[in-house]
Amino acid sequence: MNWFPGRSPAASASATCSAVCSCSIPNGTCWSSFPNRIAFLYRLKCTCMPSEPLQCLIVEDEDDAVHILRTYIAQMPCLSLVAVCRDTITADQVLQNQKVDLVFLDIDLPGKSGIEWKRGIAETMQVIFTTADVAFGAEGFELDAVDYLLKPFSYGRFLRSLDRYQRLQGKPAMDSSAVLLAENRPFLMVRVERMLRKVYVDELLYIEARRNHLLFYLDSGTVKVYQPIRSIEDRLPQAFFLRIHRSFIVAIRRVRAYSSTIIQVEDVRLPLGRSYQSSVQDVLSR
Structure with missing residues (x-):
């Protein structure tokens, strides 16, 4: 079978609404410009991030949550995914052999919980907790976590966590327009x-x-x-x-x-x- 790569007309879409556009998407975007604009803003705000991509580790046992995190991380050139671990034992092995800057850590894991694991790793390791249980939030912040993401979380909420990481590192905040646009997706x-x-x-x-x-x-x-x-x-x-x-x-x-x-x-x-x-x-x- 002969296959030919498909090309999207999105590449040539305008970045702003036309005078006759009747949509209500904020910041001058419309249906036809949205995917192009948000991809551009994702990359724009990465200019505030380190020249070397942040090395990220996902510790999560739910397939849907892993897929979402993979998708969000892949949108960010300034992030690099080191590995996905389904439990803390595998995560320990990764940390022994790989440089990791930021961990996306589920709380409810098989065996040792994310909370227990966080207590046992280096205090300098930056962690963003993810969980479907709102009751875990306060305990996560007591462990000096960067942030706490309640599943399912949006692109905008994910970006706010990265913005918080930036601030805690004493670095410039991300482009707020990217966060606003992500939170107002069509x-x-x-x-x-x-x-x-x-x-x-x-x-x-x-x-x-x-x-x-x-x-x-x-x-x-x-x-x-x-x-x-x-x-x-x-x-x-x-x-x-x-x-x-x-x-x-x-x-x-x-x-x-x-x-x-x-x-x-x-x-x-x-x-x-x-x-x-x-x-x-x-x-x-x-």
Whole structure:
């Protein structure tokens, strides 16, 4: 099969709203400019960070939390991920052999808890606690942790933790506009069972239509949505999402390769409908 890399039109999107834009996203951004702008700001604020990337360690046993942290760290050129450990025993081994500047540490771990482990490591080791239990927060701060992240946490909250790390190191704060923009990301409110749930657009990989519901495939997992695919398609920014089949909509920036019959979104191969081949070719060949 012949594969060709997909190209997103995001690269040529304007960084500011046009005069006729009717969106309400703050700081002069709009649907069509958002992914480009936020990526730029993420990199801009890294100029305040050390010339050498901060060496980060993730100590976490939940797959979803690991995936989110990996995704956030990968957005930051000034951060480098040393390793992911599922328990504190493995983390000890990493610290013996690797330079680590900052640890993202879950509190509820198998065997020794994150709190116990923090008490036993060097006081100079900088730690950001992560947990789903709000009751652990006070104890974490008593151990001089950099910050405490309550799962699930947003890009903006993650950036504020890094900003706090900067301040504690006596270094310039990060660009506040990047944090503000990350905390005001475009989102959809979608019907999940009997509730409406907020889904951030930049976390969407693709959408699949099933018999009586949709599946939203996100960075953080899968969400079952009870709405027609057409109603969702009409609400998504056309510059960044593409219908490839009667049952699939994909995020263009997540397309890694395509052929005349298949679209690869990250590591998943999806069917390309015959009636959509021409429009898909037009968009991905730009």
